[in-house]
Amino acid sequence: LDHAPTKWPKTALYEGVVPRIRRSIIGKKEAEHHKTALAEIVTRMPCPTCHGTRLRPEVLTCLINQTNIAQVLQMDLVKVRHFLNGIQEPLVQDVIRELLRKIDSLIDIGLGYLSLDRPTETLSGGETQRIKIAKFLTSALVDMVYILDEPSVGLHPHDIELIKRAILRLKEKGNTILIVEHNPALIAIGDNIVEVGPGAGTTGGHITFTGTYQALLDSDTLTGKLLKQPLTFRQPRPATSTISLQHIHRHNLKDVSVAVPLGIETVISGVAGSGKSTLVSALRDQLTAPYIDLAQADIGANIRSTPATYLSILDPIRKVFADANHVASSWFSYNGRGACPRCKGKGVTITNMAFMDPVVQTCEQCHGRRYNDQALSYTYHDKNISDVLRMPITKAQNFFADVPAIAAPLRNMARVGLDYLTLGQPLTTLSGGEKQRLKLAVELNRTGTLYLLDEPTAGLHLQDVKKLIQLFDELVADGNSLIIVEHNLEVISQADWLIDMGPDAGIYGGQVRYTGTPENSMTVKQSRTGQAMKQYNQAPERQQNNRH
Known part of the structure; x- marks a missing residue:
């Protein structure tokens, strides 16, 4: 170089951009923190x-019964068990x-379809x-407390029976089990049941019952009443048309042919891993008209996104504050002028640690409110912008009742059972089921549309499930079609048509075991879902209601 610094x-060896990125970023443990940027x-x-296979060629030459270790790792667990039983050494x-x-x-515990790799x-x-439960079952530890958060999520009643047995075995070993559950x-297997309520959000937070299962059934609490109700079946509505899937070979689907009716509510059921999602994937390939896919409800959540931003009501809220205080609406944006100078409107400070998860702390300056003092000094009906974003949607509906641009989206949130969320709650804190219902709230008020949903009842109480069923009925009445992947027996019983996959998971599934009305499935022994509904209604606590 001319006039180069002394x-x-x-002379120098230039290693090149690609080798340097590989050496300094991709090859380091810190690469996980750069995953999003590296993906491009x-x-x-x-x-x-x-x-x-991840293994050296020399390792793959070592065989047991003509099988190398990579081949064993690729087997499902049932085949691995057979392989191990064949070793006589x-x-x-x-x-x-x-x-x-x-x-x-x-x-x-129902995971025989998984492979070791x-x-x-x-x-x-x-x-x-x-x-994790299976690991605990083989542990020598006793007198432990295990906390399980909705272990039934994503599971068919057949799988839940396996979970139930495992939990009881864990208890019999001398352990204490604490379960948060709606199933x-x-x-029913709880020795002591604690019901919290009576409502959600600010209307909850009270212990409404504590005692045995039988005492819960005898009580007048919401859960106690609903547990005694048997499944009921609707008069099926006529389909307007059908989509025909012919000879589908995909993943574990084995030459599947099935007609999927439209213009009504169709449920696809089956044990976990039986091929339900694969069948929906094949269905997508056949669709020519636009549809709303809530089955893949990635809503792009980040720490700045909230129900208010996703519903597109934050701008109207900012305008309300701006008009009331005769200032620019930018003061009420935590991404701009109104942002806390320390956390830049995130409400938290994030410290990236090289060898562990980032440390997230509430901002010491704004105390999680996201806004600076100037922005917080402006009020509307005696509330500042932070107060409003901390409101549950139930309260916000009344607060903004006279602002249609805000009130209408909030009503839809109530329709999908999400009115307990706060307006400013980070979407990163929502469950998969909540995100799916949030997406549904935005897509309501359409006609002639096909909705694809994947377990929308995940994490819902029995009463919330009933509200969702009512919403599904309204959507069908408006001329829409619903195709729902679901395990909840209440939703299945109220559908017009059932497609039951099985019999088991992985290579042991992938077959259509039943198509028809949900009620008729109870007479078909090869339908695990039909038999589960039959057993549910035959439980002693529901027999008395059946007689009435």
Whole structure:
């Protein structure tokens, strides 16, 4: 270089941009923190040397019964058990017995379809929780307290029976189990039941019942009353047309042909991993008209996104404050002029740690309110902008009742059962079911539309499920079609048409076991869903109501 600084070396080896990125970013543990940025420039593909097995060629030459370790890791757990039982070498029998004990624990809890090399990030929340339960079952630890948060989420009643047995075994080992749950089958096995209510959000927070399951049934609490109600079945509405799927071979679907009716509510059911989502994926490929896909409800949540931003009502709220105070609306944006100078409107400060998860702390300056003092000095009906964003939607409906641009979207939130959320709650704190219902709230008030939903009842109380069923009926009455992947028996019983997949998960599923009305499925022994509804209504606590 001409006139180069004297400190520069006279010669240097330039390694290149790609090698440097590989060495300094991709090859480091910190790469996880740069995942989003790297996704645009990095392509992932199976290693051409090991073909994705992760093992050296020398290792793959070691065989047991003509099988190498990579082939064993690719087997589902049922096949792994068969493989281990075929090893006769005396020296390893103690190891095999311990392996079989752990594998049997996973199979008994309904995870026999998983392979040992399945990446953990591809597991659903329900699968991850069941793996943990299976691990606890083989542990020698006793006198422990285990806390389970809705272990029934994403599970068919058949799978829940397996979970129920596992929980009881865990208790019999001398442990204490604390479960947060809405599912009737898991509530029924509780020795002591605590009901919190009576409502959600600010209308809840009280202990409304504590006692045994029988005492709960005898009480007049909301949960006690609903647990005694048997399933009822609707008079099926006529379909307006059908979509025909012919000879589908995809993932675990085995030459599946089925007609999916439109203009009504159709539920696709089956045990976890039986092929429901794959069937919906094949259905998407056949759709030519526009549709609303709530089954893949990625709403792009980040720390700045809230129900108010997603519903597009934050701008009208800012305008209301601006007009009332005769100032610019930018004062009421936490992304601009009104933002707290310390946290830049996030309400929290985030410290990225090199070798652990980021540390998130409430902002010391704004105390989580996101706004600076100037913005907070302006009020509307004696509330500042932070007060409004902390309001639950139930209260905000009354507060903005005379502002149609705000009131209408809030009414839709109540229709989908999300009126307990606050306007400024970060969307990153919402569950998958809540995000799906939020997306549904935005897409309401349409006609002649097909909605695809995936377990919209996840995390809902029995009463909230009834509200959602009422909303589904309104959507069909407005000329829409609903195709719902669902395990909740109440939703299934109120559908017009049922497609039941099975019989089991993975390669042991992928078949259509029943198509028809939900009520008729109870007479079909090969329909796990039909048999589950039959058993639900035959429970003693519902027999008395059946007679009435």
